[in-house]
Amino acid sequence: MNAASFERDASAVPVITIDGPTASGKGTIAQRVADHLGWHALDSGALYRLTALAVRQAGGDGSDESQAAHLARQLDVQFGAGLIRLDGQDVTHLIRQEAIGNLASRVAAWPAVRTALLARQQDFRQMPGLVADGRDMGTVVFPDAPLKIFLDADVVVRAERRHKQLRDKGISANLDDLLNDLRLRDARDRDRAHAPLVAAADAMTIDSSHIGVDQVVDQVLDLWLDRRSAHGPA
Ligand code: DC
Numbered sequence: 001m002n003a004a005s006f007e008r009d010a011s012a013v014p015v016i017t018i019d020g021p022t023a024s025g026k027g028t029i030a031q032r033v034a035d036h037l038g039w040h041a042l043d044s045g046a047l048y049r050l051t052a053l054a055v056r057q058a059g060g061d062g063s064d065e066s067q068a069a070h071l072a073r074q075l076d077v078q079f080g081a082g083l084i085r086l087d088g089q090d091v092t093h094l095i096r097q098e099a100i101g102n103l104a105s106r107v108a109a110w111p112a113v114r115t116a117l118l119a120r121q122q123d124f125r126q127m128p129g130l131v132a133d134g135r136d137m138g139t140v141v142f143p144d145a146p147l148k149i150f151l152d153a154d155v156v157v158r159a160e161r162r163h164k165q166l167r168d169k170g171i172s173a174n175l176d177d178l179l180n181d182l183r184l185r186d187a188r189d190r191d192r193a194h195a196p197l198v199a200a201a202d203a204m205t206i207d208s209s210h211i212g213v214d215q216v217v218d219q220v221l222d223l224w225l226d227r228r229s230a231h232g233p234a
């Protein structure tokens with residue numbers, strides 16, 4: 001298959017992008033929408049978290065762009081059956097730590113890291129469809145996606161949700177610290193020069209501050225049904 005026909009084939013695969021700030025619930029919602037449609041799911045934040053973990057394991061602190069990009073290019077990752085492996089080691093829970101999330105937000109600001117992860121993310125675009133969540137899914141990685149969602153929620157609500165999630169897992173956390181952390185990460189993700197967190201011009205914004213996961217999932221599926229009937233079957 002030549003490059004042009006590959007491009008045509010990839011663009012025939014429908015993609016729903018769900019971008020939004022940390023702890024807006026986009027990961028859960030993307031997975032639920034993908035399960036409902038029988039599509040693949042891409043948790044792009046996991047790739048940045050895996051890069052951060054690789055940086056930490058190499059003794060780095062995220063301040064060296066070329067080291068982080070090199071590690072991002074070399075990532076030996078396996079996704080499957082709810083598990084994420086790095087170099088064969090199960091890191092599913094490890095990459096969810098707040099410290100790794102913070103380091104991920106730092107390494108994600110480096111353009112060379114973003115370039116290193118771009119093709120890997122686009123490779124997830126396979127039939128019958130893909131639901132991709134992150135910060136730049138609709139703006140940079142899948143700009144031609146037929147449905148783009150920007151999922152927002154008030155920062156205090158997000159901090160409370162994260163606090164509850166951690167408590168449910170038996171991890172103690174201070175709500176004020178979480179709130180400060182989220183504000184810092186929001187600012188870093190929104191203000192960076194490359195692929196900042198921003199709603200694509202053609203994205204539909206859903207504010208989940210006062211509605212639950214089920215309602216957001218229903219809204220996304222309704223939007224997809226409308227889009228599909230307007231443009232013909234996927
Ligand atoms: O979605 P998350 O919290 O797992 O993402 C962790 C960090 O990775 C986030 O703070 C910013 C970065 N990220 C990004 O820059 N671009 C993406 N598409 C996804 C995540």
